[in-house]
Amino acid sequence: MSQTNPNHEEKQFATKLIHFGQEIDEATGASSVPVYQASTFHHFDLDQPPKHDYSRSGNPTREALEQYIALLEGGARGFAFASGMAAISTAFLLLSAGDHVIVTEDVYGGTYRLLTTVLNRLNIDSTFVDMTDFEQVKAALRPNTKAVFLETPSNPTLKITDIAEIAAWAKERGLLTMLDNTFMTPYHQRPIEHGIDIVIHSATKFLGGHSDVLAGLVVTADDSLGRRVKQLQNGLGAVLGTQESWLLMRGMKTLKVRMEGSERSAAKLAEWLSGHPGVVKVYYPGLADHPRREVHEKQSKGYGAVVSFDVGSGERARKLLGRVKLPLVAVSLGAVESILSYPAMMSHAAMPRDVRLARGITDGLVRYSVGLEDIDDLIRDLEQALDD
Ligand SMILES: Cc1ncc(COP(=O)(O)O)c(C=O)c1O
Numbered sequence: 020m021s022q023t024n025p026n027h028e029e030k031q032f033a034t035k036l037i038h039f040g041q042e043i044d045e046a047t048g049a050s051s052v053p054v055y056q057a058s059t060f061h062h063f064d065l066d067q068p069p070k071h072d073y074s075r076s077g078n079p080t081r082e083a084l085e086q087y088i089a090l091l092e093g094g095a096r097g098f099a100f101a102s103g104m105a106a107i108s109t110a111f112l113l114l115s116a117g118d119h120v121i122v123t124e125d126v127y128g129g130t131y132r133l134l135t136t137v138l139n140r141l142n143i144d145s146t147f148v149d150m151t152d153f154e155q156v157k158a159a160l161r162p163n164t165k166a167v168f169l170e171t172p173s174n175p176t177l178k179i180t181d182i183a184e185i186a187a188w189a190k191e192r193g194l195l196t197m198l199d200n201t202f203m204t205p206y207h208q209r210p211i212e213h214g215i216d217i218v219i220h221s222a223t224k225f226l227g228g229h230s231d232v233l234a235g236l237v238v239t240a241d242d243s244l245g246r247r248v249k250q251l252q253n254g255l256g257a258v259l260g261t262q263e264s265w266l267l268m269r270g271m272k273t274l275k276v277r278m279e280g281s282e283r284s285a286a287k288l289a290e291w292l293s294g295h296p297g298v299v300k301v302y303y304p305g306l307a308d309h310p311r312r313e314v315h316e317k318q319s320k321g322y323g324a325v326v327s328f329d330v331g332s333g334e335r336a337r338k339l340l341g342r343v344k345l346p347l348v349a350v351s352l353g354a355v356e357s358i359l360s361y362p363a364m365m366s367h368a369a370m371p372r373d374v375r376l377a378r379g380i381t382d383g384l385v386r387y388s389v390g391l392e393d394i395d396d397l398i399r400d401l402e403q404a405l406d407d
Contacts, residue, residue, distance in 0.1 A: 041083040052083040080261040091205040094238035096245025103221025105257035106235025116142040118165040125378040132369040150180040166195040175386040177302040179311035186214030208319040224353030228270040281324035284394035302327040333382030342404035352388030
C-alpha cells in the first residue's frame with residue numbers, strides 16, 4: 020500500500036495531479052489549459068501541414084487531458100472519449116470477428132450489454148467468469164481467445180481480482196488485457212504497474228468528480244497499442260469535446276483530496292452498516308471480513324468510496340430509496356455528493372434477472388457512493404431511512 024514511486028526522480032502522485040506538464044499555457048502564462056473551441060485548423064503552409072488539422076483527429080485541449088491521464092496511470096498514450104462506454108466500445112474493437120474474450124462476470128451492466136447484444140453480432144464472443152477463481156479463468160480459455168477484460172473491484176459486489184496473476188497468465192498466452200479502473204482511479208490503483216495493457220475509465224465518475232461531465236478515458240501501456248487505439252479513436256470518432264476535456268481536467272486536479280475524504284467516510288459507513296440489524300450483508304474491500312482484502316491491498320493504495328449493502332428484499336430497498344434525504348438517488352457514482360443507486364433497476368437493469376441474481380446482484384442490494392458530506396449526517400439519514 021505504498022505510494023512511493025520506485026523512481027525517486029519522479030514526482031509523487033499528488034504533485035503530478037497539479038503539475039502535469041501543461042498546467043500553464045506556454046503562449047500566455049494562463050493558469051489553465053486553453054479551450055481550443057475549434058473543429059478545424061488553418062494550413063499556413065500546404066507543404067507543412069499543421070500539428071492539428073481536424074479536432075476529431077486531435078485537439079490541443081483534449082490532448083492535454085490525454086497526456087494528463089497517461090501520466091497518472093503510468094502509461095504511454097492516453098485517449099479521451101465521449102463517455103466511458105465510448106471508451107470501452109473503442110477498446111473492444113481492437114478485437115476482430117471470430118475472437119473470444121474472457122470477462123469479469125459482474126462487470127458494469129453497459130459492458131455486459133455491449134458484449135451480449137452488439138459485439139456478439141459482430142462474431143466477437145465472450146465468456147463471463149468469476150475472476151476471483153483463477154481456475155474459472157483458465158477453464159474459459161479457447162483457441163480463439165484474444166483478450167481478458169477485468170473490472171476490480173467489480174460492480175456492484177466489489178469482488179477483487181488478482182490483477183498481476185491474471186495479467187501474467189494472459190501475457191504468457193499472448194492475450195490482450197484490459198481493465199476498467201473506474202472505481203479505484205489511478206490514485207489508488209495503477210494496473211499498468213501490474214502488467215495490464217489497457218486501462219479504461221468512466222471518467223464520468225471519480226475523475227470528473229462533480230456529476231457534471233460525461234467522459235471516458237483509455238491509457239495504453241505502450242506506444243504500439245497506442246497507435247492502434249489512435250486509429251480506432253479517429254476512425255470511430257467518439258471523441259470527447261473540448262469543453263468536457265477542460266472540465267474533466269479541472270475536476271481531476273482535486274482527485275486526491277476528494278478520494279481521501281470520501282474514503283474516510285466510506286470506511287465509517289461500512290463499519291456502521293455491518294452492525295445494523297436491518298442490513299443482511301455489506302460489501303466493502305476495507306472491511307476485515309472481505310474475503311479478498313489482502314489481494315486488494317497488494318494492488319491498491321486504498322479501498323475506495325463505494326459501499327454496497329443488501330437490505331434483504333426488493334421491498335426494503337425501495338423503502339430505503341424513497342426515504343433517504345441526503346444522497347442523490349441515481350445511477351452513477353464518484354461525485355462530491357453521495358449517490359445511492361439500485362443496481363437491479365439501474366446500472367444492471369440490462370442484465371436478465373436470473374443472470375443478475377446468479378451474480379449476487381439481489382433485489383435487496385443497493386450501492387452507496389460516499390460523497391464529501393459530513394459522515395455523521397449521512398449515517399443519521401440512513402438510520403432513519405432503515406428504521407422499520
Ligand atoms: C465501472 C463502470 N464502467 C463503465 C461505465 C460506463 O461509463 P459511462 O456512463 O461514462 O459511459 C460505468 C458507468 O456507470 C461504470 O460504473
